Amino acid sequence: MVKFTPSFNRLVVELSKLPGIGRKTAARLALYILRRPLDDACALADAIRELKERTRFCSRCFHFTEEDPCPLCTDMGRDDHLLCVVEEPQDVMAIERSRSYRGRYHVLHGSLSPLDGIGPDDLKIDALLDRLQQGTVKEVLLATNFDVEGEATALYLANLIRPLGIRVTRLAHGIPLGSDLEYVDEATVNHAVEGRREL
């Protein structure tokens, strides 16, 4: 009994390799694609191919880019003494959107997670140390996430970087803007009180 057609099955298999997409969602997406005009489906297929052909990771900071090194690495208006270490390219975006940072970046592409079998060799840590050894960077801002893996990664990196005589900083903890104090968890309030500032 023919149930799905071979080409439908094949797309479902390919789509369900994507993170967070199971077989049912993949079938729903494939059906949607089947219903759209041919041009729409081709636009999606071309966009996938084009992304792979044009966009790479920068060989210096490992952020994605169409030129290597990337514009963030070659921009003369940025401070070479300051290096911000993040887990993922999206984190570079988040910091850039805040318009609060004008140094360079280094993307680790993950965080230390022994339970998932991700150790230091799976991240861009060697490349980070190579960059630091060149002696230009005076301060490393560790902007890994504030979950267990991110904190562990920050601690691990701090212990590697401090012996090089480089200042190591971390993003400040505190009350997020627009929060109702009543609903902020006590650990965050604790950090906010300890880190209180003169008005």
Place this chain on the structure above:
Amino acid sequence: MVKFTPSFNRLVVELSKLPGIGRKTAARLALYILRRPLDDACALADAIRELKERTRFCSRCFHFTEEDPCPLCTDMGRDDHLLCVVEEPQDVMAIERSRSYRGRYHVLHGSLSPLDGIGPDDLKIDALLDRLQQGTVKEVLLATNFDVEGEATALYLANLIRPLGIRVTRLAHGIPLGSDLEYVDEATVNHAVEGRREL
């Protein structure tokens, strides 16, 4: 400031056209594709293109197929007197998996939903009536969903089909297999009691 690369942006736009995929999910998927080997990304792009090239909707029952008419319409072992009407191609799959039905199918491609602007002309209802007018079908099994839209569609179709002298049936309501009676909603229990059968 270059943030995402143009090819990355383009894929995010294309992916976020898919149902249930917002911009953040699209960015996550695009990043995943960027990280995979070129072959994997090409396999996905090719699968999309191939699906559109090879798979169409059957001109008779509107289920998807690589041949027209589809194997379900041309299978000589199926009963021409019985026609099952469903909302979506996935519903054909669900009924086929149950191995309980050996008649033909008709896929409406949706259900009546005035609030979403979906009326009878947006569904394959004219084609259904054309098929019924040929006089072969003796019974129409309405297997639209059991939500408000599906029930309304079934009612609408029943009123159109009964005057043609064709028997109209609906899937039975009752307790799903493996259920704990305590947790079944009262409307379903009500249907199950009314539809009770001799053992």
